[in-house]
Amino acid sequence: MAQKFAARVSIEQVEEGSELAPKFDADGLIPAVTTDFHTGELLMHGYMNAEALQKTIETGEAHYFSRSRQALWHKGATSGLVQKLKELMIDDDQDCVWLKVEVVGGASCHVGYRSCFYRRIPLGTSNEPPRLEFTETTKVFDPADVYGNAPNPTKL
Amino acid sequence: MAQKFAARVSIEQVEEGSELAPKFDADGLIPAVTTDFHTGELLMHGYMNAEALQKTIETGEAHYFSRSRQALWHKGATSGLVQKLKELMIDDDQDCVWLKVEVVGGASCHVGYRSCFYRRIPLGTSNEPPRLEFTETTKVFDPADVYGNAPNPTKL
Numbered sequence: 205m206a207q208k209f210a211a212r213v214s215i216e217q218v219e220e221g222s223e224l225a226p227k228f229d230a231d232g233l234i235p236a237v238t239t240d241f242h243t244g245e246l247l248m249h250g251y252m253n254a255e256a257l258q259k260t261i262e263t264g265e266a267h268y269f270s271r272s273r274q275a276l277w278h279k280g281a282t283s284g285l286v287q288k289l290k291e292l293m294i295d296d297d298q299d300c301v302w303l304k305v306e307v308v309g310g311a312s313c314h315v316g317y318r319s320c321f322y323r324r325i326p327l328g329t330s331n332e333p334p335r336l337e338f339t340e341t342t343k344v345f346d347p348a349d350v351y352g353n354a355p356n357p358t359k360l
Numbered sequence: 361m362a363q364k365f366a367a368r369v370s371i372e373q374v375e376e377g378s379e380l381a382p383k384f385d386a387d388g389l390i391p392a393v394t395t396d397f398h399t400g401e402l403l404m405h406g407y408m409n410a411e412a413l414q415k416t417i418e419t420g421e422a423h424y425f426s427r428s429r430q431a432l433w434h435k436g437a438t439s440g441l442v443q444k445l446k447e448l449m450i451d452d453d454q455d456c457v458w459l460k461v462e463v464v465g466g467a468s469c470h471v472g473y474r475s476c477f478y479r480r481i482p483l484g485t486s487n488e489p490p491r492l493e494f495t496e497t498t499k500v501f502d503p504a505d506v507y508g509n510a511p512n513p514t515k516l
Contacts, residue, residue: 218516261484295477325448335379360370
């Protein structure tokens with residue numbers, strides 16, 4: 205397998221060039237934004253290390269790096285909710301990738317919702333703390349059925 | 361102004377509750393994903409500190425924290441390309457926010473393109489390094505006109 209990533213040598217190369225020269229942060233990670241190819245809905249926000257990005261490119265299925273498990277994460281390997289890439293984009297300074305995917309099974313969120321973003325923050329000033337508004341009310345699956353006793357990835 | 365953010369006390373509260381209890385990372389930041397309200401296009405990926413999130417909620421205009429300048433960043437203050445919020449969402453574990461915006465002026469990228477994501481990474485295996493494919497070819501504005509001699513935020 206050829207090396208996929210070029211060294212970052214100039215701003216012009218990174219912003220205006222056609223070499224793939226991603227910037228991984230101090231932890232070796234790049235943020236990954238995943239949307240539904242058909243609806244444009246934001247499904248999740250995760251991270252990739254170099255291996256996850258390379259595997260995503262090679263296989264056309266989303267791979268992330270799980271920060272809670274500190275391991276390569278083939279999305280859907282446990283749940284069956286694989287994300288098939290329709291298009292993979294990179295941003296101007298090549299420190300973020302955008303995955304446009306189709307989701308086998310229709311859900312992307314470990315809580316059971318279609319999207320991880322199922323609550324709205326109300327805007328404006330108020331003397332009261334904001335109350336989040338649910339925009340999804342029905343879960344697509346029951347996490348207990350899919351994940352069993354696997355530890356919840358949410359960290360306080 | 362009332363305190364906007366609740367303490368994070370349990371996974372159930374964070375995932376299933378209606379309190380806004382965002383998780384800021386070790387640098388005090390939360391990633392922010394910004395899409396065009398009308399087209400669903402991913403415009404940018406940035407970061408907010410607590411002040412930026414609070415100002416975004418209060419004013420209905422996107423505020424970020426600029427990591428390159430280490431300062432609060434009212435998007436559009438220099439360029440005029442203000443992002444007006446139509447909807448603000450938060451994810452399951454409340455460590456990422458999603459801004460759905462209308463952009464005054466139609467561009468969000470400091471390089472001059474409509475979106476920061478103007479290049480596609482080809483998928484599949486190959487013995488050659490990947491060549492990025494441009495999906496936008498015409499800049500909406502000339503960065504030199506808008507930003508003058510301000511330093512480029514891209515870091516190698």
